[in-house]
Structures are given as structure tokens and as C-alpha cells.
Amino acid sequence: MPAGSSAKRERQYEHVKEGAEKRGASSGRAKEIASRTVNKERARSGEAKTSSKTSTRDKKSASQRGGERSHSGAQGPTKDQLYEEAKKKGVEGRSAMNKEQLRKALGR
Template identity: 60%
Template sequence: MPKAWSAKRERQYEHIKESAEDRGTSTKRAKEIAARTVNKERAQAGEARESSRSSTQDISPGRRGGLRSGTKRPKGLTRDQLYNEARQRNIKGRSTMNKKQLAKALGHSSEIES
């Protein structure tokens, strides 16, 4: 747990981590899930120093309730998520691409269906 978290966020982290472990998730994965959830909550509440656009404009992890968790995602990644991945891979022309074109350029065959 980072030192910058408040006591409330530390309790939230522990609760999410323990819940994930109770469901059979490995300790390492449970810590990752808890940290990502808490960081996203902090970003949406304006507590984080830096936050991505998808963290602040997406629905909260608590409200989403795992809508996009796991492998069964009918819509797949958002256009912003695909764009960020394309930026990390330094794909040329990404700023003018739509979701379908980004998915194709990244090789996400399951994304092209949507």
C-alpha cells in the first residue's frame, strides 16, 4: 500500500484484497485488483495527483460490478484503452483511427467484431 493513501483507502484496499482472496484469487492478483480499484476510486474522487481519462470518465469499479471483468466482454476494450495501447506501441496514425481500426492495428481480432 502506498503511503499517500488515507486510512479510508487503506481499509478499502484491505477489504477488496481479502474479498478477492476469499473468492480463491491468488494473493498477488488480489493485491493488484485491490490497488487498481482503490487508485481508480481516488482518481474519480480527485485525490490522485495524476489520472487517466478512462479512470475519471468511466463508471466507478463499485458500480460497474465486474461488467468488463474476465474474458466475456461483448464490446471489449474502449476506444480510449485501445488508443493508449497503440500509443505505448508507437503505432503511426493512431489519432485518426476509430475503434475498429485501432483494434485491427493492435491485432485484437476479438475487438474487430464490435
């Protein structure tokens, strides 16, 4: 955190960092995610002295969006799910197939 950050931003940093660590991110990666998140929020609210256009362009912050753009692309079933379906159907060579090959073998 930059020197002189508000107590609110310090709490936000810790909260984001702990959440990332709970999701399995390494300590270094969790710190990076937390720093980027807090810096972007500081830029949007005018707390940062300098900021990029992309940091200030959004109309709403992540917390205000409430996950609006999260997981926007429908990915379909996971590779493990496709593998299990292929196993049930007796598809030969399924263990060596990637996700796309499993999809094709199952006719998807």
C-alpha cells in the same frame, strides 16, 4: 498503497484484497486487484495527483453502479452443464468435445 493514503482507502484496499482471496485469487493477484481498484477510486475522487482518462471517465464508481455492468454478456449454460445434458442424451464422443462442440451436438 501510496504513502499518505487515507484510512478509508487503506480499509478499502484490505476489503477488496480479502474478497479477491476468498474468491480464489492468489495473494499477488489479490493485491493487484485491490491496488487497481483503490487507485481508480482515488483518481475519480480527485485524490490522485495524476490519473488516466479511463480512470476518470466513468460517471459512477463501481460501488455506485452496484454491479450494473457485471456479467453483461449472457454466456448460457456452462460446459459442465452441456456435458451433463449430452450424457443424458447419450451423445457419443462428448468427453473429447469443447463447449462449442457440445452446443452443436445438442442442437443449440
